Amino acid sequence: MNQRSQRLDIWMPITILIFVIYLVFLAFPLFTLLTKSFFDGTTGAFSLAYFVKFFSKQYYMNALFNSMKVTACVTILSVVIAAPLAYIMSTIKIKGSGTIQILILISSMSAPFIGAYSWILLLGRNGVITNFVKGVLGIPMPDVYGFTGIVLVLTLQLSPLVFMYVSGALKNVDNSLMEAAESMNCTGIRKMWKVLIPLITPTLLAGGMLVFMRALADFGTPMLIGEGYKTIPVLIFTEFISEVGGDDGFAAAISVLVVIFATSIFLLQKYISNRKSFTMSALNPIQPKEKKGLGNIIVHGVVYVYTAIALLPQVYVMYTSFLNTSGRIFVSGYSLNSYRAAFTKIGDSIANTFILAAISISIIVLLAILIAYVTVKRRGVTSNILDVFTMFPYIVPGSILGIALLVTFNHKPLVLSGTAIILIAAFVIRRLPYTIRSSAAVLHQVNDSIEEAAISLGASTMKTFFKITLPMMISGVIAGAILSWISIITELSTSIILYTGSTKTMTVAIYTEVIRGNYGVAAALSTMLTIITVLSLLLFFKLSGKKDITM
Structure with missing residues (x-):
């Protein structure tokens, strides 16, 4: 009975903390977006004017x-x-x-x-x-x-x-x-x-x-x-x-x-x-x-x-990427000029991509391990609600989440706009489901009796989790983390909303170079991104022992 109480005491605060993270960085921003849509931006009065504007003009309906x-x-x-x-x-x-x-x-x-x-x-x-x-x-x-x-x-x-x-x-x-x-x-x-x-x-x-x-x-x-x-x-x-x-x-x-x-x-x-x-x-x-x-x-x-x-x-x-270029035109001859230009002009975007993705993945792995355990091994009303929260980022387009975060955290008491933190928060929320699903799939195969045996022999709940459960689910965690990594480094829709000059990523850099007509630099960056993606995917196959992916 004491062991059961200890288990509840330890995992309940963890579950609450996870809920708080989702409430702050997903539910609250979306709620803020919802309230903004119903209030006039000038007077602050309740209004359906924005919705009337959308449905009354053919231009907007055509986009839909x-x-x-x-x-x-x-x-x-x-x-x-x-x-x-x-x-x-x-x-x-x-x-x-x-x-x-x-x-x-x-x-x-x-x-x-x-x-x-x-x-x-x-x-x-x-x-x-x-x-x-x-x-x-x-x-x-x-x-x-x-x-x-x-x-x-x-x-x-x-x-x-x-x-x-x-x-x-x-x-x-x-x-x-x-x-x-x-x-x-x-x-x-x-x-x-x-x-x-x-x-x-x-x-x-x-x-x-x-x-x-x-x-x-x-x-x-x-x-x-x-x-x-x-x-x-x-x-x-x-x-x-x-x-x-x-x-x-x-x-x-x-x-x-x-x-x-x-x-x-x-x-x-x-x-x-x-x-x-x-x-x-x-x-x-x-x-x-x-x-x-x-x-x-x-x-x-x-x-x-x-x-x-x-x-x-x-x-x-x-x-x-190996062709010589003159602005928008590829000319005869081959060289590494596009790669030199990529590293010289926008090398920061390459470093930013790796740094932001590495930090995001670290947070994703930690949260995914805890969420997978809560939703699989501690089934109940709370875990079911949490399971719904983890699925919701599948539904919300990246650009909308980016706008929601920017609108919410663009003023006091918590100003995150223009910082790397808001990008990391967006990456974590949007790409966390990959690692959660992969971790949970492995955890479903772990028999509860193994944990119960360890606890009955005197091991604490957390010691049992770290010494027994976590090593058994680590393959799923790593496999999911690689998929999350791939989706983060190829993310554009959220990044294009949230980035600043100091937090530009490779995808944003590629997009802006294409728009500017610097096709050689764009091709070089795209090639580097593709190679990183392929190597990550091959690593996934190696570590998971699979030749396919289920999401």
Whole structure:
């Protein structure tokens, strides 16, 4: 009984402290944003003027419609492309499949706006492919800017997420179900539609939801390749920037509408998934089989072509980083001038990226360990509420969280705007879920009886935690921390709102260099960021012993 009381006494303050952190850096800023949207910036009186302004002007409604159109198209295309690809990779032996899977994952790990920048170089009005097709074949290429370009970039960037989800789900499908369907003459497309799709529907919804949220929140891609095709994140950013020093309530009102919309979609997805969810145990898992003839050539071609197209932007950016440049133009000859310029002109952004990410990861690891333990091993009303808090950053776009933090901590008693602390707080809150989920997944496998045995032998609660529980969950912690690290160093939407000259990160530097037309420096920085990302991902595979990622 005393041991139980001691356990409660130790973990309750920890749980309260975690709640306070979330309340201060997530709940309170979002609440501040909500209140700002309902009060007139000049008079301070309660008003719905901002919402009336949004819904009464076609310009703003068009931005909302554009965002919905983009996110719907990207989500549908990602599922349509990635689900069959995952099925092919899971059921048919593909030469070099292990390498292909890693390359597909790598293609999804860079910042989306780098893909936008790459496709401008390839398919823009003066792009390499555009000039080649026009010069050699005499065929004018379609315009890659606007809606088409945004959908192209985001689909190639985000479809690997669906691929990861579906690949993981197919490993849990018992092949006996497939064989039973075939014995009843249910084969081919009919077998997929009648048997396999219902089995993996929750997974498709989860993967589609992640794609939807990321496409909805993406800021850099429409800013670079949109050319006037304004989406909600771009609208929020431009309205907020134009309102700095004055009335920022309108940007807050748009943000509130986006959060409500995103939350509604998230809850709908959860409701449908829960109704269609069930447990599968693959005693006879699906095994890839060898295919012969024309079918084998076709499936190999599909897999290899998709992988090549997905990786093309990153490969071409690396190539251009070694070209000589003259402003916006790449000229003949190769050199390291772009890298020298990157380190000379904006070397601080490289150091800032590592310092801010390192500090953020340290905090994330500490909090993730404690939160995972509380939510897994101390189930109850409190832990369930905390679990919801940890999921909410998935729903809130980065630019909105950045605005919320800036609006909240831009005045006394706690002024954080313009400091590294506000960036670190944003990174921690937004990227903490990766490490929490990974840590909790391992912790679910740790039997409670192990802890109970240690405590019964006289070990204190905290000694048991540090000596027994923590070493058993450390692999999940490290794996999740690497994913959090990758997502932090490629973060743009939050950084672009919160950075100052002294806290500029590599992603912000790349974005600003592209805008200024310094393509060589942008390519050099992008290459460095990609290499760091790839090395981090390979480290994840090495430490976790996996060849895939589940989020």
